[in-house]
Amino acid sequence: MEKLWANSGDSHLVEPDDLFDRSLSRSLAERMPRSVKDLDGGWETIHVDGQEFRRRLPRPGRRLTDENGLTVPDRAPGANDRKMRLLDLDSEGIWAELIYPSLGMWTSSIRDPELLAAGARAINDWAIEYQRFSPRYVSAATIPFLTVSSAVAEVTRAANLGFHAASLPVVPLIDGDDWHRESWEPLWTALAETGLVVAFHIGSEPHEASSRNGTYYRGPGGALLNYLETTYGGQRAVAKLIASGVFDRHPSLRAIVSEGGATWGPFVADRLDEAYRQHASAVRPRLRRLPSEYLYENVYASFQHDRSAVAAVTAMGWRNVCWGSDYPHIEGTFGHTQKTLHELVGDLDPATRHRITQGAFQELFPHVPPAPDGESSPGPLDAAAR
Template sequence: MTTPSLIWANSGDSHVLEPQDLFFERMPRALAERMPRSVKDPDGRWETLHIDGNSWRRRLPTRPLTDETGLSQQDKAPGAWDPELRLKDLDGEGIWAELIFPSISMWTSSLTDPELLRTGVSVINDWALEFQQRSPRFVCTAHLPLLSVEDTVAEIRRTHEMGFRAAFFPVEPPPSLPKFNHDVWEPVWDVLEETGMVMAVHIGTEAHDAGVINGQYHRGPGGAVLNYFETSFGGQRITAQMITSGALERHPGLRVMVSEGGATWGPFLADRMDEGYRQHWSAVRPKLAKLPSEYLFTQVYASFQHDGSAVAAMSAMGWRNVCWGSDYPHIEGTFGHTQSTLRGLFANADPAVRERITVGAFAELFPHVPPVPVA
């Protein structure tokens, strides 16, 4: 029997697990103890999150009942934190390059001390650069100290000079600052466009408190599924804010990637914004040179994992900026069955659509990455 050739794909959504002792090795202990950290129960099913003096308990997800990887419920992908093992995993899966988000460091959006955040972000980025330098296939996202616009601008400049090409944004700014549609953020949009850094947004990254941990807004019947789908709304809100405020019009060179929130929402959001813009014209501020949909279709990208409808977002709905993502090494991702997932998604797709979603959209955002191997 002939073994099918690999469908090579870039990933617009992957993660790296930071070393557990990262902050304790590189920060004064008094500050390190306030940075986000996870302490797992011996059975691996629950964890306690510690963030700047606050602690929360949460149940850890387990692999789906239909999982095809052969891994146990608690196993992690071998290359979750090791760059050399990671490359072996990627080669086996047919994944070429990756846009890589952090893991525990995402919880820095819940920090409220500007000095602590500024120091911690610098540590995270210095370590992430070391990881990125292990392979040109790794595109790590730079963390930003969003409690201060001035600190944010400075860190974007610093990390761009270091070699970062994407900056990680949560779906909402810190609660102490205005939403992203306000002019206070204009210096940030200026420097992103100036440097060419991609604004890389990951869903489920709102600041959390004891009432809302990791997007757990719902409890009771259906809660798990309700929480999972509701996390996608944050990516849609920040996209609408960037468009309707005129930020993308003022910065035509700025590109936004919304990761892990699916992609079929793009055409729907485009229609909804256009309708609101037309039907409520007298109340619309600011007036835009083009319809909102035109900014979305040209400057906004989105990654998805398993969604069959996402292929139709490009092939039938006209949104070319659809990018596949593996969510490696998370258990809801495709590790262990990437090839079967890709074959199922693109079984009936035009080759040009497959190429654009698996390779082209990512390469457009990150042209410095070496090209995918020729099959």
């Protein structure tokens, strides 16, 4: 089949096991996120700042199989190697990626501002070297969020290092000011002035906040319910920015919600507009435009397998929708990317297909060189990819 090249609005780095040991003091490194796997028992324990979180692992040696019998390794071979990763991307037809941390996403459960700031710097110093290897890599800087001043300082440092996106958790604190509060205004100002894209990855709320709000389920249907619940955090985060006037005050600021689907966008836009009109007497602050206009212009979303996400573009008018591979995570598309893309967008008109596979991503990150045309690839190590 013809190769459909696509940019990914959701991919991940895999941090080396010794990242924090080699970049932080021992007293700080031992409190940063680390994974201990019990392959025989089938469990992984995440240790974070004195806390432990357990989750099930796939069975040892398990390989995923799709409906056509295609088997996929639990982890892509290039996951830990920035040179081999380009080979994986070329074979899958993925050109550029917005890349979040993996283990680093557990930093949202750290409660010590000093530890979080030091850990974020360590992650970012490593991630920027990954990005510098190829312009096809767009690493999202980890921003410490426990104090406004530390968040602003790392945004400024990240921009000076060359980052183009700033990763924020969908909920900033367990107790305290949420994203719609006025106290965060210096952060939005810094992001707007530096031009960094606000990157919300679903499932990035502090683990304690999730369990306290009842979003972790056990028993029948628990796995499906938990997966569903992770999608709501990103929707709430961008709704807070819209409703509190962040995009009104900073019209150049843009945000993306990664791995949370896209069909929710028009629904959230409609609900915010209805509230703005029908409950006008209670609305504060007043906005210069309808809430839906900010969502349709300032907010982007990436989807993975969602068939309905395409309709958000073709039938609902939200053009800020891009596809994402979730490389190299187990629920991603590695091994069947082309099959997935052809099923999702293969029958679309060329302009709409390009918008979803490349155009929306290019608006957010115009510095990335364009993807090759047709089936030919320039190769992962030529001048355009170094």
